[in-house]
Amino acid sequence: MKEIAMFNSTVGLLKKVLDLRVKNQQVIASNIANADTPGYTPARLDFEKDLQRALGDPSPVRNGHPNHFPLGGGGVDKVEGRVIRSPDTSGIGDRNGVQVDQEMIALAENQIMYESATQMLGKKLGLLKYVIQNG
Amino acid sequence: MDIFGSMKISSSALAAQRSRLNVVSSNLANAETTRTPEGGPYRKRDVIFRSAPMGFDGVLEQAVQGVEVAEIRTNPSPPKLVHDPSHPDADAQGNVALPNINLLEEMVDLTSASRSYDANVTVIKSAKRMALKALEIGK
Numbered sequence: 001m002k003e004i005a006m007f008n009s010t011v012g013l014l015k016k017v018l019d020l021r022v023k024n025q026q027v028i029a030s031n032i033a034n035a036d037t038p039g040y041t042p043a044r045l046d047f048e049k050d051l052q053r054a055l056g057d058p059s060p061v062r063n064g065h066p067n068h069f070p071l072g073g074g075g076v077d078k079v080e081g082r083v084i085r086s087p088d089t090s091g092i093g094d095r096n097g098v099q100v101d102q103e104m105i106a107l108a109e110n111q112i113m114y115e116s117a118t119q120m121l122g123k124k125l126g127l128l129k130y131v132i133q134n135g
Numbered sequence: 136m137d138i139f140g141s142m143k144i145s146s147s148a149l150a151a152q153r154s155r156l157n158v159v160s161s162n163l164a165n166a167e168t169t170r171t172p173e174g175g176p177y178r179k180r181d182v183i184f185r186s187a188p189m190g191f192d193g194v195l196e197q198a199v200q201g202v203e204v205a206e207i208r209t210n211p212s213p214p215k216l217v218h219d220p221s222h223p224d225a226d227a228q229g230n231v232a233l234p235n236i237n238l239l240e241e242m243v244d245l246t247s248a249s250r251s252y253d254a255n256v257t258v259i260k261s262a263k264r265m266a267l268k269a270l271e272i273g274k
Contacts (some may be wrong), residue, residue, distance in 0.1 A: 033144050110261075
């Protein structure tokens with residue numbers, strides 16, 4: 001029997017997005033918490049490109065090693081995001097690279113993206129519910 | 136760690152910023168204190184922060200850190216000498232040693248601590264909203 005496509009792709013992707021957004025929230029919270037810590041290097045969680053690649057490329061190549069990057073086709077689950085650290089290069093002050101305004105923007109953006117994913121998931125499940133009840 | 140992990144990080148920052156506020160208010164309150172238990176005028180105290188690992192695993196292990204107070208250090212700069220022979224703590228030359236506290240510096244520190252506190256409260260609110268939104272899935 002063919003699997004229900006509805007659960008297969010979109011719901012799985014949205015689940016992953018929620019997961020990664022929560023991780024991103026933690027990274028941003030850590031940056032803001034350490035806005036006054038001398039020598040702290042802010043981090044950023046980069047996952048959008050990886051997710052896009054995992055989605056868009058249906059290449060059948062199997063990754064043979066656990067450290068190999070997934071080449072699409074069911075790779076969505078394997079996207080973990082990459083942590084990018086950007087040290088302070090201004091050369092003044094206490095070598096803390098956190099820019100609180102930028103972090104607040106990232107926080108707001110992350111929250112909106114998270115909420116839109118929850119809404120999409122809700123609609124998706126709503127459709128399914130509708131089909132179950134009236135179909 | 137789930138969404139509460141982010142709240143734990145922010146709450147560590149709230150605690151750290153609050154102790155910074157306590158130290159600033161102690162410095163401001165003692166800006167004119169000339170007698171202390173350890174002798175001499177009050178010395179300015181500085182709060183030193185350090186990042187603290189919060190027990191995350193995977194890719195976030197190094198990237199996600201809370202914050203804690205590493206130490207509260209006594210500022211080594213010399214006391215201010217003010218000529219006031221009528222002061223009971225004046226020395227033979229009529230100079231009084233006043234605490235090494237600069238009111239402007241303290242006020243800037245106060246504002247900065249309070250702003251950082253606000254920023255962390257915003258992060259907690261955002262995490263809370265995300266958690267509540269997740270509860271609405273499927274409603």
